[in-house]
Amino acid sequence: MKNPRRIFLRAALASSTVAVAVSAGLLTPQTVLAAWPKKAFEAKDEKTALEAIAGSTDVIESGDVKVKTPDIAENGAVVSVTVEPNIPGAESVALLVAENPTKLAANFNFSKQSSSFITCRVKMRKSSDVTAIVKAGGKLYSGKGHVKVTLGGCGG
Amino acid sequence: MARKMKIRAFVKDGGVTVVKAILYHPMETGLRKDKATGEVIPAHFIEEVVATHNRNPVLTCDWGTAVSKNPFLSFDVSGTKAGDKIGITWTDNLGKSDSGEATIS
Numbered sequence: 231m232k233n234p235r236r237i238f239l240r241a242a243l244a245s246s247t248v249a250v251a252v253s254a255g256l257l258t259p260q261t262v263l264a265a266w267p268k269k270a271f272e273a274k275d276e277k278t279a280l281e282a283i284a285g286s287t288d289v290i291e292s293g294d295v296k297v298k299t300p301d302i303a304e305n306g307a308v309v310s311v312t313v314e315p316n317i318p319g320a321e322s323v324a325l326l327v328a329e330n331p332t333k334l335a336a337n338f339n340f341s342k343q344s345s346s347f348i349t350c351r352v353k354m355r356k357s358s359d360v361t362a363i364v365k366a367g368g369k370l371y372s373g374k375g376h377v378k379v380t381l382g383g384c385g386g
Numbered sequence: 387m388a389r390k391m392k393i394r395a396f397v398k399d400g401g402v403t404v405v406k407a408i409l410y411h412p413m414e415t416g417l418r419k420d421k422a423t424g425e426v427i428p429a430h431f432i433e434e435v436v437a438t439h440n441r442n443p444v445l446t447c448d449w450g451t452a453v454s455k456n457p458f459l460s461f462d463v464s465g466t467k468a469g470d471k472i473g474i475t476w477t478d479n480l481g482k483s484d485s486g487e488a489t490i491s
Contacts, residue, residue: 266433271450305390306452327452331417333453338461343444344437346402357399361450 270334276326276361281335283324283363292317295373297362304353306379313362313373314347322365323348329358354379393488395463395472403466403490407459407474415451432457432481438473439463443458466490 268284280287296314313323325335335352357378364371389410398404416429435447444463451461
């Protein structure tokens with residue numbers, strides 16, 4: 231396993247000293263899960279989010295990245311999005327929703343065994359573009375889909 | 387979260403398995419207000435999902451608050467055969483987690 235954090239997590243769950251530290255509030259779950267890209271998910275604009283999650287904002291628009299979305303979503307709380315990277319060696323896909331309070335919705339990290347498509351449901355505040363940023367070979371490729379939302383899904 | 391997650395995995399062709407899963411989770415954004423009390427409902431959402439094939443991680447997802455309630459996730463895994471195990475584990479921002487396993491059919 232290449233991710234040392236996961237090993238730490240497992241060790242943390244097994245070790246009672248850490249459990250005590252957690253219950254004492256010394257070590258919150260947030261600190262344990264430090265590798266969750268908090269900064270990227272809290273970013274209020276796409277550039278910051280992209281920089282935080284992919285390390286670059288140089289994006290090549292590519293027709294190969296297929297983003298399948300419904301044209302009209304009656305309920306913005308459940309918008310099904312399918313991304314087909316169609317790029318050899320795709321490492322990850324980041325889903326960005328342009329009109330949401332925080333732009334980044336999800337980030338998927340592929341392995342060699344899983345890289346041809348991903349389907350997920352996201353919330354959308356209002357009609358906007360859904361962009362998929364595919365990372366492959368150190369470059370970023372993007373694909374877009376537009377969804378018209380008739381009822382917003384972020385509540386409030 | 388009383389309900390157990392549902393996972394279905396079936397071989398499409400050429401050793402490629404399609405996995406479909408529903409994880410039961412409220413996925414609160416932290417922006418919604420309780421209509422009765424007017425208080426903000428605190429954020430509670432899945433941060434990380436790990437999918438495994440025979441215990442080897444094949445897909446890791448980082449999720450934010452914009453993922454829908456009771457998230458649906460579908461992906462495919464190559465190099466599989468019927469009888470293999472597909473597992474999914476999630477961890478949310480409050481440190482809770484759940485996992486499920488399915489056999490590829």
